[in-house]
Amino acid sequence: MFQTEISTIENDTLNRSFEVMLSQLKSKMKSVYHERSDINELGKKRGMPPFVMREIMSVNPFTAIIPKEYGGLGGDVKESIALMSAASYESLALSLTFGINMALFLQPVIKAAQPEAKAAVLKRFVEQQNMGGLMITEPDFGSDALNMRTSYNETDRFAHLTGSKHWAGLTGWADYWLLTARKDTGDGRLARDVDFFICDVTQQDQTIVVEEFFENLGLYQIPYGRNKLDVQIPAIQKLVPEKSGVKLMLDLLHRSRMSFPGMAMGFIQRMLDEAIEHCQKRFVGGKSLLNYDQVQQRISQIQSYFTTVSAYCVNSCKKAGLAKDLSMIGIEANAVKSLSTDMMQAASQTLLQLVGAKGYKLNHIAGRSIVDSRPFQIFEGSNDMLYSQISEGVIKLMKKARQTNLLAFLKSFELTTNASDLVKDLFDFELSYNEPQRKLVDLGKILSRVISLEHLIELANKDFSAKLIDGATVHLRQEIQELLSSFNAKNETRVIEDYQVDTNWLLFT
Incomplete structure (x- = not known):
């Protein structure tokens, strides 16, 4: 007591x-x-x-x-x-x-x-x-981080890191960097595990050379670039993971992905406020835009994003605390990151559509928001890749449970137990364990939305606005139905690399 x-x-x-x-x-x-x-x-x-x-x-x-x-x-x-x-x-x-x-x-x-x-x-x-950042990505190894070539040799006192990193936010600004590298085991071979080092760029022998600043599209206020590493890091500045460096990296990235709703929350609310204010004040045909049914549909869609991301925020506060090991929550972390960032981009596209021509200026929030939110769908894992990983993770669990019926699995899966009742009319079918990658991406998008419905149910139990919960549920179900149509459609089209043959349209006039 x-x-x-x-x-x-x-x-x-x-x-x-x-x-x-x-x-x-x-x-x-x-x-x-x-x-x-x-x-x-x-x-x-x-x-x-x-x-x-x-x-x-x-x-x-x-x-x-x-x-x-x-x-x-x-x-x-x-x-x-x-x-x-x-x-x-x-x-x-x-x-x-x-x-x-x-x-x-x-x-x-x-x-x-x-x-x-x-x-x-x-x-x-x-x-x-002070400020600090993280360097993982390399010019030849983006999402394939486990094959990074930045390496180190160490003594009792120092670790000597050499390599190249790029696309680290705050390039040239941060006072500290977390650097990732693999130990050089000799004969040109690198250890499988990844280690983390704190680099203090204000200290001698820890200076990181910025070889190039990138002309990044959007997010102009944050510097990005290519960095050359040739630094001596004191032994006490090496991180000590509880299990392994890879586990630490997964824990770090999953916690970060579970925090993406924080960035999405305020941004989507701003898109919503801007859209409502503009449509209240803009009159066409003698009535405000807000009185048009299509406009109502568009803004209610942004409202559903606002509500869903609110549910994500509450959920992350409960599950993503620093004391917890998040290395094994890939399915949920990937779903939260991917869908929240897709919603950011969709909300900005909708705002620009509603605002019209004046929004297509760099100094207008509508157009600027499109280019600023777009990279969120790419960094910390491209959304297509993360959606595919969600499906792979679910199929792995289904195999383990010897389950092929998707609805039966969703009923037993902790992330979708309650939500399965809301979509039981849509998911009573057998799922192949060998879906092609394009289908895995579609399935990942679908599963992310079912997981989101689960989060909405939990938020509703906390007395969040019932009207907003209902609206978000309707929109998510509609999106699931649309995505299921794509998932169930047969499409095995391939790239025609010599497409120029017999394709000059002028010859056919």
Whole structure:
């Protein structure tokens, strides 16, 4: 009883402190994006004026998830999701900056860094508002991360890392980097496991050379580039995983994917607010756009995204805490990341369609949001790949259970037990264990939506708006039906590589 009372007091203190921080962050964003400058102008220029990050970082947002013993508030995934959501309402680039720092750097450092290195890193984050990022992707190895060629040799005191990394967000900005590499075992061979090292670029022999800054399409405020690694990392800066480096990487990436709804939440809410406001004020044929049935359908679709992502956020706060091992939750993490980012892109496309020509400007939020949200469907795993992995994971479980009926499996699967009742008229069929990849992608999209229905049911049990839950359920069922039509259609078309033969249309006139 006494311990429970202490825990309640600590949670109340955290909540109050975090509410103050969140309020201060929103005030700072209003100042830098709407009073001291114009976000629509900033968004079309590369980089970020120093005063913007200086003012935002003065709130010390990353301390929200830093343990109390290191000077932080002691928060976890809930606080990081809330920060990303607040930021993405104003700037998707800022929200991604938050996500990189918290999900891809701080959380793995808090979880797996050696005590001396952890204390030094967190001290600088608290006192100097430092930033950190993660380097996994290599020029020749994108999603195929386990075959990375960045390698290291080590002594008792140092690890010497050499290699090349690219597309790391905050290239040239971050004070710290988590670097991934495989141990050189001799004779040109590399260990199968992956190791993580904290690189402090402010220290001698840990400088990372940026060979090229990329002209990235969208997210102009975040620098990306190609980096050359030739660094000496002190032994104490090597992360120590509980099991293996691969398990640590999966835990890290799955927790990050479970945090994507934070970036999606504020962004989709902004798309929704912009769409409603525009259609209320825009009159065509003597009535506002909001009175047209097709417009109602489009905006209700964005509303369904808002509701579904809200369910994701609640679910992630429950399941993705730092103390938990997420290395084995690939199906759910992939579903949440893929569908939330697809919804981001779809919401921005809908807003641009509603706004019309004026939205097709770089300094208008509608057009800019399309290019800013598009890469979310690619990084941390291309959505096509993740959808395919979802299907592969489910089929593996079905094989293990010796089950071929998809409905019967969904009824017994923990991620779809309750949702199966909502789609029982659609899924009573036998599933082949050997579906082609294109069908696996379709099936992954379908399964992601069934998992989303499960999340909506759980959210409904918490007394979330019943009207919004009902609307989201209708839209998800409709999408499932459309995707099932694609899944069931026979399509084995192949690329005709010499397609130029007999295809010059002018010869047929």
